Amino acid sequence: DVKVTQSSRYLVKRTGEKVFLECVQDMDHENMFWYRQDPGLGLRLIYFSYDVKMKEKGDIPEGYSVSREKKERFSLILESASTNQTSMYLCASTIRGADGYTFGSGTRLTVV
């Protein structure tokens, strides 16, 4: 089975901090994604990457950036954390988008 690992399950950060969320997958998938999930809003796509060093904005990229230096690792960066970025962050990967995603276990980020 594909495994997608997110480095932290819970994080608490202060407003203005730079925050790094890490995601690693072990099945050589080209495509990786970052979503955030909020009650009543569902999952919203922040950024995705279809190859090393390639990235594209999703629907809500403002305040975020990403890095993909190696195929297996996709990092989400909050340049200056704000309270409205408190959320559950989910990383996902797929070999083909038409096959559906495998999700990591999620990182619940609280910005205080």
Added chain:
Amino acid sequence: QKEVEQNSGPLSVPEGAIASLNCTYSDRGSQSFFWYRQYSGKSPELIMFIYSNGDKEDGRFTAQLNKASQYVSLLIRDSQPSDSATYLCAVNRPGGFKTIFGAGTRLFVKA
């Protein structure tokens, strides 16, 4: 109009009954459709995908797709308390692999 719409529920069914979950989508060019299950405090897991009009069955689960009506549904037969979860409908935007998710329907199966 949201791209993917689901009734938030909760939908409550007795054990052994059929649970019917519904979803509509707005982009007529969408080609891939998914159902994910998400238990409380856990991440979503893929349970079904469907590409063609009609029904697709996998065990107790049946996905139904009607592209003319832009409608996707999930039927769960012989519902069990362990099926109690939030079910997310998801649709790929045309021409790519960006997946758009509905907000989910909460299902409760009463023992």
